[in-house]
Amino acid sequence: MLLNQMKPYIFLLPMSWYAYLHLLDLITLTLMCFGPNRTLTMELGNQTDHLALLQFKQLISNDPYGILDSWNSSTHFCNWQGIICNAKHQRVTKLKLEGYKLHGSISPYVGNLSHMRFLNLRNNKFYGNIPQELGRLSRLRYFLLLNNLLAGEFPINLTKCYELKTIDLQGNNLIGKIPSQIGSLQKLQVFYIGRNNLSGKIPPSISNLSSIVIFSMGENDLVGNIPREMCFLKQLKLIAVHVNKLSGTFPSCLYNMSSLIMISAAYNNVNGTLPPNMFHTLPNLQMFLIGENNFSGHIPTSIANASTLTKFDIVKNHFLGQLSNLGKLQSVRVLSLGYNNLGDNSTKDLEFLNSLTNCSKLQMLQLSNNNFGGSLQNSIGNLSTTLDQLHFGVNQIYGQIPIELGNLINLSLLTLDYNKFQGTIPTTFGKFRKIQILELYGNNLSGVIPSFIGNLSQVYALGLDENMFEGNIPPNIGNCQKLQYLTLSQNNLKGVIPLEIFNISSLSNTLDLSHNSLSGSLPKEVGMLKNIDWLDVSENHLSGDIPGTIGECISLEYLNLKGNSFRGIIPSSLASLKGLQSLDLSRNQLTGAIPKSLQNFSFLKHFNVSFNMLEGEVPTDGVFGNATQVAIIGNNKLCGGISQLHLPPCLIKGRKHAKHHKFRLIAVIVSVVSFLLILSFIITMYWMRKRNLKRHLDSPTIDQLAKVSYQDLDRGTDGFSTRNLIGSGTFGSVYRGNLVSEDNVVAVKVLKLQKKGARKSFFVECNVLRNIRHRNLVKVLTCCSSTDYKGQEFKAVVFDYMKNGSLEQWLHPEILNAETPTSLDLSLRLNIIIDVASALHYLHEECEQLVIHCDLKPSNVLLDEDMVAHVSDFGISRLVSSICGNSSTIGIKGSVGYAPPEYGMGSEVSTCGDMYSFGILMLEMLTGRRPTDEVFKDGQNLHNFVAISFPDNLGNICYPHIISRDAKVTEDGSIENSECLVSLFRIGLSCSMESSKERMNIVDVTRDLSIIKKTYLTGFRTHN
The missing domain is CATH 1.20.5 (Single alpha-helices involved in coiled-coils or other helix-helix interfaces)
Incomplete structure (x- = not known):
């Protein structure tokens, strides 16, 4: 009653909302001190909550979904979206606004919501500091601010919220130290602070966190030892301190914490040894991940009884000795022991493999780069058929390869390279129908290359070099239509090069036939290898003219024909090889002049025509302007050139x-x-x-951008530290960094220049990105072409940093071993699909010069902090002259499952190929299945898998999380109210038709997606 009487006068006072709030707080306190009326106190509390929420809304500068539109005077604040009140007092107990892309700062007046127990603002764009006033929330139990832009130090006042059970601050920009006051939160059970910039040591006060279950602080800058006080946490199940700068040894008491399920400390500088009884005192341990540290000593003998262990990763340490019986590891899926000093190069080293036959769930066994000796026993064929990867490379294993190894029919990777195997390749290897990487190089294998190699239809990397194979190259190797790497060098092969090899349209990286006894000519069909990067047929007995068609191999970077008997002139068609970096024609019988067109090659760094019969004037520009890059000795009729070549002048x-x-x-x-x-x-x-x-164009070209120095990149990425590594691909590694010149977090793509094709990828990507500009394409900020501190060539491209990583991480976190993000609901998936389509529309229809991406897939779609999609990785894209129509004679590499079927038959690249990749990407987003999923066999594929259930039984194939509340799956597998899903599946199917002529074009796709968004998107956001 008193409050009702006071209301008219209070609202007449000339004061701000802030002053009004403080006045209400003062009145409430006064009434409580002098015998408050209960009804009056409740009403004052309601007004406090109401005004605190209005202040929260006032600091939101962008609300793209209109979530806060319901926060108005027409409804009680307890009915506002994201607000939950208790029924008795009508006070706010929960504030849940997760994933709405809200942009703004967190109002300190949230600290007035004194009854609040649950605060969830995850996956938004809140910036600035976390207000210290939140420390007034004495009832708060759950504090969730994952994946925002929050900065500043950890809010010390939060340690006064003694009821807290969960703190999740992962994925922000917090700095400073973990406060010592954290120990006051004795009810805290879950503590996530990973993926920030926290520094300093882990405070000893954590010993007071007696209820803690999960302690995760990976991907920071923490230093010092893991404190012994952690051993006081008797309820602790998960420790994650990976990717930091921790050093010292694990405290010995840590190995006695029987509650532990997971220890993750990879990518640090921790050393020491592991106690022999470790798995006895840690009976519940499931994952032990300490790769890339400095541990040494023996693997604990108690591992033989670690029946709960699922993942054991100690790669790249200094462990030694032999392994014991592992037969009781019946839950183990991953054993990663590579890059250590295990084994004694004795016959007993591999006896432990017999015991692994009991491990029925084993998927990966990594033993490469150790000191294992002995031979492989026949029992190797009794390992689990679930085994997907088997790494034996770079050891001392000898003897014959057991034929029983062929029983592991589900292998996708088998490496036996650089051992001492002898004998022939077992015929049972013909059963490897899923094999993708088969590396047998660097052994003493002999006999002929078996013809069943042609049956390995999925293989894309086949390495048989550095052995003693003889006979002819089997022609049916041409059946391996997914091959990208084929190396047969340094054997005793003879005969002619089979024409079928040049029909492998996928052969894009390496064809190395060097150091054999091959004869005949280099066939003109070599020109069919339009995408080959590395071609080496040196040191054979080849003869005849160098075919002019070699100029059609327009992707060539490395061409080596030395040590043969080639005659005739150097073909002028080599002028077409604009990306050529190394050309070696030495020790042949070539005549005529050196083509002057070669001096126009901007990438050519090595030119060798020594010991031929060339004559005439040597050019002086380009590579010929540097005597250290040119070798011409043994050609007595050459003249001119630069003075350093010491050739006679060319006289008239x-x-x-x-x-x-x-x-x-x-x-x-x-x-x-x-x-x-x-x-x-x-x-x-x-x-x-x-x-x-x-x-x-909206922005300057790359040539107009200021180039950044190597020193700036080195400083900004902390010396290209592994903790800043956010991705790695064929041609480069991507690091997160901070550059003063950009005043922001950036992504730095460092090219692996030792990798064949990397330089071309750099220049192709720069050339494409300097000509295009769109909100859904990755933005290039600057570039670097310099030398590192060792004087070696260095190239890098700097892009906008995409905080939410790649689409692949969101679609398949369990496969990539990524930290599982919040699932994508249908509205987010639809927005991403529209973003990618918008990018393709720009590339295909709006650019002055048509761009064909050639490698569209989830890993090349990056998501920024607003979950806006940006298409990336233009390293193999093609710029096509607008007068050439919609196709190009340039082939592509692409990725298995996403490249259209016509590319595998040698067809030209086209916009239709990009549309196929887009359709497959859509179907993957809607079903949650990769196009390379193991369920697709015997002619089945993702398109057919969807088509069988379309449109009546989508519930059987649709990814469950994207089905909205109003779209229920019925008993027969159909989905009620599923118009949006049906429309999206129809587009995905239409784009991924086998015939390119039947596919939708990007203009029709963007039009239909616009209609879908306008019709359905608002409803989905409301429900999700």
């Missing part, structure tokens, strides 16, 4: 010298006049082009 002889001089003078005058005319035409066309480009 004979009576016609004066006449020739006159003609030369006339030719020079004509050339100058022509040059001036052409120059004026070029300048005119340049300015016209510049005006056109200005209308199409």
Whole structure:
């Protein structure tokens, strides 16, 4: 009653909402001190909560989903979206606004919601510091701010919220130290602070966290030892301190914490040994991950009884000795022991493999780069058929390869390289129908290369080099239509090169047939390898002319024909190989002149034509301007060139010298006049082009951007530290970094220049990205082309940092061993699909020069902090002249499962190929299944898998999480109210048709997606 009487006068006072709030707090306190009326106190509390929520809304600058539109005076605040009140007092107990992309700062007035127990603002864009006023929430139990932009130090006042059970601050930008006051939260059970920038030591006060179950602080900058006080946490089940700078040894008492289920400490500098009885005192341990540290000593003998262990990863440490019986590891899935010093190079080293036959769930066994000796026993074939990867490379294993190894029919990877195996390849290897990587190089294998190799239809890397194989290369190796790497060098092979090899359209990285006894000519069909990067047929007995068709291998970077008997001239068609970096034609019988066109090659760094019969003038530009990069010895009729080559000058002889001089003078005058005319035409066309480009491009080209130095990148990534490594691919590694010049977190793609094709990927990506600009394409900020501190060549591209990683991490976190993010609901998936389609529409329809991406897949779709999708990785894209229509004669590499079927038959790349990849990506997002899923066999694929259930039984194939509350799955497998899903599946199926002519084009796709978004998206956001 008193409050009702006071209300009119209070609202007449000239004061702000802040002052009004403080006045209400003062009145409440006064009434409580002087015998408060219970009804009055409740009403004052309600007003406090109401005004605190309004202040929270006031600091939200962007609400893309309109979630806070319901926060108005027409409804009671307890009915506002995201607000839950208790029924008795009508006070706010829960504030749940997860994943709505809200942008703003957190109001300190949230600290006035004194009854709140649950605060969830995960997956938004809140920035600034976490208000210290939140420490007033004495009833707070759950504090969830995962994946925001929050900065500043850990809020010390939060340690006064003594009821807290869960703190999740992962994925922010917090700095400073973990406060020592954290020990006051004695009811805390879950503590996530990973993926921040926290530094300092782990405070000893954690010993007071008596209720803690999960303690996760990976991917920070923590230093020092793991404190002994952690051993006081008797309820602790999970410790995650990976990717930090921790050092010292594990406290010995840690091995006595019987409650532990997981220890993750990989990528640190921790050392020491593991106690022999470790798995007796840790009976519940399931995952032990300490890879890339400095541990040494023996693997604990007690591992023989670790029946709960599922993942044991000690890769890249200094462990030694032999392994004991592991037969009781019946739950183990991953044993990663590579890159240590295990084994004594004795016959007993591999006896433990017999015991692994009891491990029926084993999926990966990594034993490479150790010191294992002995031979493989026949029992190897009794290992689990679930085994997917088997790594034996770089050891001392000898003897014959057991034929029983062929029983492991589900292997996708088998490496036996650099051992001492002898004998022939077992015929049972023909059963490896899922094998993708087969590496047998660096052994003493002999006999012929078996013809069943042609039956390995899934293999894309086949390494048989550095053995003693003889006979002919089997022609049916041409059946391996997914091969990208084929290395048969340093054997005793003879005969001609089978034409079938040149029909392998996927052969894009390496074909190495060097150091054999191959004869005949290099067939003109070599020109069919349009995408090959590395071609080496050196040190054979090949003869005849160098085929002019080799100029059609336009992706070539490394061409080695030395040590043969090639004759004739150097073909002028080599001028088409614009990306060529190394050309070795030495020790042949070549005649004629060195083509002057080779001096125009901007990438050519090594040119060797020594010991031929060449004559005439040596060019002086390009690679020929550096004597250290050119080898021409043994050609006695060459002249001219730069002085460092020490060649005689090219003299003009004979009576016609004066006449020739006159003609030369006339030719020079004509050339100058022509040059001036052409120059004026070029300048005119340049300015016209510049005006056109200005209308199409929003930002400067890469050439106009300031280049960053190697020192800046080294400093910004902490010396390219592994803790900043966020991804790795064929041609480069990507690091998270901070650059002063960009005033922001960036992604730095460092090229692996020792990798064949990396330089070309760098220049292709730069060339594409400097010509295109769109909100759904990754934005290049700057680049670096320099040398590192060792004087070695260094190239990198700097992009906007995408905080939410790749789409692949969201679709398949369990497969990638990624930290599982919040699942994508249908509205988010639809938005991502629209974003990718928008990018393709720009590339195919709006660019001045058509761009074909060639490798669209989830790992190349990156998500920013707002979950906006950006298409990335243009390293194998193709710029196609607009006058050429919608196709190119340039082949692609692509990725298995996403590349259209016509590319496998040698067809030209086209926009239709990108549409196929887009369709497969859509179906993967809607079903949750990769196109390479093991369930797709015997001709089955993702398209057919969906088509069988479309449209009546989508409930059988649809990813469960994306079905909305109003779209229930019925008993017959259909989905009620599923119009949106049916429409999306229809587009995915239409785009992924086997025939390119039947596929939708991007114009129709973007139009249909726009209609779907307008019709359905609002409803889905409401329900999800």
